[in-house]
Amino acid sequence: LKFPDGTPVDAHAIKWSLDRVVRLQGDPNWLVSAFLEEAEVVDDLTIKIKLQNPVGFFPYLTAVTPWMPVSPNCYSPDGFDSDSTCGGLGPYKIVRWERDVEMELEANPDYPLEPPKWPSIIVRYFADATTMRLALENGEIDVAWKTLLPTDYVDLEANPNVNVIESPGAYIRYICLNATTPPFDDVRVKQAISLAIDRDEISDRVFLGTHQPLYSMVPLGMEGHIDAFPKRDLERAKALLKEAGFSEANPLEMDLWWTPTHYGDTEADVATVIKANLEETGMIKVNLQSAEWATYTDNFGPGVMPVFLLGWYPDYLDPDNYTWSFAHSEAADDLGIFYSNPEMDALLEAAQTETDMEKRMELYKQIQELWVTECPTIPFTQGSLYVVTQKNITGVTLAPYMLFPYFLLERTE
Known part of the structure; x- marks a missing residue:
């Protein structure tokens, strides 16, 4: 090799x-x-x-x-x-790369396994979904991947000239809350926010069914998942806010942060729907605040944003990857959550080091149940994976870990 x-x-x-x-x-x-x-x-x-x-x-x-x-x-x-083109050991080697424009891949003659189905691939980068969809419809590209808009997938389903391929995904969306910023240091307030969110509305209205409502940080379909969070209950949300000292005459005024481009054109709608959901309690007033991604992530460390939206693409397909980074005291500060609980730490550490799978899954059940009480984050949707191709493209294989194996693609003339 x-x-x-x-x-x-x-x-x-x-x-x-x-x-x-x-x-x-x-x-x-x-x-x-x-x-x-x-x-x-x-x-x-x-x-x-x-x-x-x-x-x-x-x-x-x-x-x-x-x-x-x-x-x-x-x-x-x-x-x-x-900007290195060194690459590694894989079915293709990098021939050329122009940042934010395109990358050219060529079959690697030294790859020890089955060679790729197609000898060369050009990966083009698009600044927005509209331009990528137009390139697909004009036949300029063979495959559109990551990411068109939900409306594009609905429209293209009716287009006889393309294939729309869907697969379960492990990409999740959630709200982060800075546990050191009052009143978000009060679990009653965090629980009320979770109960006020209408996950079905976000999934159906914003994502047009390309996302599913999610009631745990551990995604649907992953071993160990349980629907831990309760469904929407405005009356219970109001009761918790009242216990925490808020009322219609004395509402909770809060900033909700979102970022305009990193998660695509739908993000403004996600923030708007969540704002409306929370204000439906009559006890919360939401001010929407936004920042571009570089500033947004810089805000994590100083704890500038008390409540903000994030998404998670998995590094590895295990419940640990969806829990440790957000709720262990050694990791939560990096994401601007600043959550710390010795009980949660002990459960996460035990689950990470346990090698008996049945025992691990029981620990993650306990972690998810504690999560509902503590609410270091509040999950709301899980996205499916979509690829749209020309009719003559075959070999599309999608896996939940979000990587797209180009070497299986074939094109018939």
Whole structure:
């Protein structure tokens, strides 16, 4: 085995790659550094991985990008090159890349497994969904992926010239609440917000059925999921707000933050519907605030945003990836949530290190049940995956982990 530059893919390259991830401390290096104690070369074809603690989902981790080996002779050991075309060991190699314009891939002659069905792929980048849909309808592109608007999928379903392919997804949307900012340090207020949200309206009105209502941070279809959060109950929401000291004469005034472009053109509608849902209690007044993504994420650390919208694409398909980052005291600060609870920490740590799957799932049931009481975040929808192709394209395979294997695509003339 060898990388596109001819460097052998061996245990030395794997150790070098893992050590580099830890050393550079780039995001998301924690997928390695939080678990790896040491990587030791036994011989050219054997590497010994020593973990800091047992990890109940370790095989899933080894499939994520930071664990994938790269060439020590092509990548810098000391820095990042965000425009690198070095690539790794895969069915294709990168021939050309112009940032935010397009990338050209060519079949890798040194790939040891079955070669890709199509010898070359050009990946084009689009600034907005409208332009991408137009390119598809004009026959300029063969595949439209990530992401058209919900209205586009509805319209294109009726277009006889294209295929619309849907698959279950593991992408979730949720509200984050800064647990150190009053009154969101009061669980009654957070629970009231959860009870006031109309998840069905968000799914149907904003996402036109391309999302489903979600009642847990662990997504539908994943082992361990339970519908933990209760359905909408305005009367119960009002009662909790009243207990917390609010009324129609003394409403809770709050800012709800959202970001205009990162999640697409539907995000303004999501924020507007949630605002209307909360104000329907008669005890909450919502001011919508927005910031572009770079500023939005910069706001996490200082805790500028008391309540804000986020989405999560999985790093690995395990309940740990949907819970630890938001609710463990060592991780929640990074997302501007600042939540800390020793009981939650203990449950998350036990679930992460437990290797008996049945015991792990029982722990995640307890975690989800505690989540409803504590509300570090409030989940509201889960999105499906969609790809739209020309009629002569086959081999589309979608998996919940959000990656699209180009090497299976075929085109008939």
